[in-house]
Amino acid sequence: MIYLDNAASTQIHEDVINSMLPFFKEQYGNPSSIHRYGRQSRKAIEKARKQIAQLINAEPSEILITSGGTESNTTVLHGLTSKSSKGKIITSSIEHDAILEPCKKLEKYGVVVEYLPVNDSGIVEPSSLEQKISDDTTLVSIMFANNEIGTIQPISEFAKISHSHQVPFHTDAVQAIGKVPIDVKAMNVDFLSISSHKLNGPKGVGALYIRKGLEIDPVILGGGQEHGLRSGTENVASIVGFGKACEIAKTNLDSNMSKMLSLRDDLIQKVTDEIPEVTVNGDLKSRLPNNAHFTFLGVNGEDLIIKLDEHGIAASTGSACSVNTQKASHVLQAMGFSHEQITGSLRLTIGIFNSQDDIDRTVISLKQIVKELRDVSPFKDKYSF
Numbered sequence: 033m034i035y036l037d038n039a040a041s042t043q044i045h046e047d048v049i050n051s052m053l054p055f056f057k058e059q060y061g062n063p064s065s066i067h068r069y070g071r072q073s074r075k076a077i078e079k080a081r082k083q084i085a086q087l088i089n090a091e092p093s094e095i096l097i098t099s100g101g102t103e104s105n106t107t108v109l110h111g112l113t114s115k116s117s118k119g120k121i122i123t124s125s126i127e128h129d130a131i132l133e134p135c136k137k138l139e140k141y142g143v144v145v146e147y148l149p150v151n152d153s154g155i156v157e158p159s160s161l162e163q164k165i166s167d168d169t170t171l172v173s174i175m176f177a178n179n180e181i182g183t184i185q186p187i188s189e190f191a192k193i194s195h196s197h198q199v200p201f202h203t204d205a206v207q208a209i210g211k212v213p214i215d216v217k218a219m220n221v222d223f224l225s226i227s228s229h230k231l232n233g234p235k236g237v238g239a240l241y242i243r244k245g246l247e248i249d250p251v252i253l254g255g256g257q258e259h260g261l262r263s264g265t266e267n268v269a270s271i272v273g274f275g276k277a278c279e280i281a282k283t284n285l286d287s288n289m290s291k292m293l294s295l296r297d298d299l300i301q302k303v304t305d306e307i308p309e310v311t312v313n314g315d316l317k318s319r320l321p322n323n324a325h326f327t328f329l330g331v332n333g334e335d336l337i338i339k340l341d342e343h344g345i346a347a348s349t350g351s352a353c354s355v356n357t358q359k360a361s362h363v364l365q366a367m368g369f370s371h372e373q374i375t376g377s378l379r380l381t382i383g384i385f386n387s388q389d390d391i392d393r394t395v396i397s398l399k400q401i402v403k404e405l406r407d408v409s410p411f412k413d414k415y416s417f
């Protein structure tokens with residue numbers, strides 16, 4: 033199999049698995065226990081917190097460990113809104129559902145939510161934030177990198193505009209972590225969500241960076257773990273694995289980035305050279321190094337995924353983190369794509385374990401499959417393929 037769906041999830045690194053194993057076997061103590069089993073688990077969590085913090089240039093005390101990107105986003109959206117008497121959130125129209133759905137719920141409670149548009153390259157213009165931000169804004173939340181088209185947003189500029197109005201700024205960096213450098217201090221963000229399974233760590237664990245001095249209301253209440261911000265016995269093995277994944281990602285960031293970029297650019301070049309009537313979607317410069325997103329006119333993306341799977345290639349039409357995959361992409365809709373363009377879309381996302389051979393074999397399969405599907409397409413007469 034060739035796995036090109038790394039935006040959905042990634043293969044766990046062997047060293048990450050090995051780091052986790054003792055916590056399933058001998059070191060099973062509850063980190064809140066006073067005895068040595070408990071102390072071992074507590075120590076392991078604090079080591080992981082440090083490894084997570086180091087990847088984004090934060091202090092360990094600024095890291096709240098959660099169950100993943102979804103919980104981190106909900107924690108900041110609900111945690112800040114219930115604390116504030118002000119009532120407006122500004123976000124973008126291309127966020128992941130892990131932002132859009134909690135926003136919809138908050139709207140039902142009377143919170144006003146503004147959705148900033150994107151240009152046709154999938155970038156949110158900072159001027160649109162300038163226009164919407166006002167004294168009653170509680171939070172600005174704009175994603176670091178988009179999960180479908182991989183576009184990277186001008187995060188530092190959004191943080192600057194937000195702060196000039198004394199409004200905190202959050203970014204969902206789930207797709208960016210481990211793919212590009214993230215420095216919370218240099219970017220001056222207040223809150224940042226990350227997830228372990230996007231950087232070769234285990235699923236069901238992530239973190240929310242909370243800048244020192246800022247407060248949120250806890251969403252999950254109980255035994256007071258994570259300084260009262262997220263109760264519940266810690267998932268020690270997964271937290272340890274997440275920490276290890278962050279350490280490995282930090283060590284290899286530069287080499288991983290250049291490897292993914294070179295494979296991705298080669299893939300885009302070959303696909304656009306060898307297949308007619310194909311477009312590459314989203315800004316090509318301000319973009320994650322591992323994301324290639326295409327539209328093949330006259331082809332149904334889901335048929336393409338099934339055929340690619342038959343050829344041993346795992347791909348996606350867009351967001352696999354949404355249970356309802358039949359839904360037309362709100363990201364491409366926001367970019368002004370027609371129904372036909374959205375239908376013909378394919379996302380290929382490269383990971384650290386992919387090789388040049390994977391790319392070459394994918395191009396050969398893709399060329400053959402697109403031709404086969406177009407030969408039976410109802411749109412056949414409309415195009416020159």
Ligand SMILES: Cc1ncc(COP(=O)(O)O)c(C=O)c1O
Nearest residue numbers: 100101102128130179206227353
């Ligand atoms: C941008 C973005 N935010 C949030 C999430 C949800 O993260 P998790 O699966 O860790 O809950 C995803 C998952 O793909 C994502 O791509």
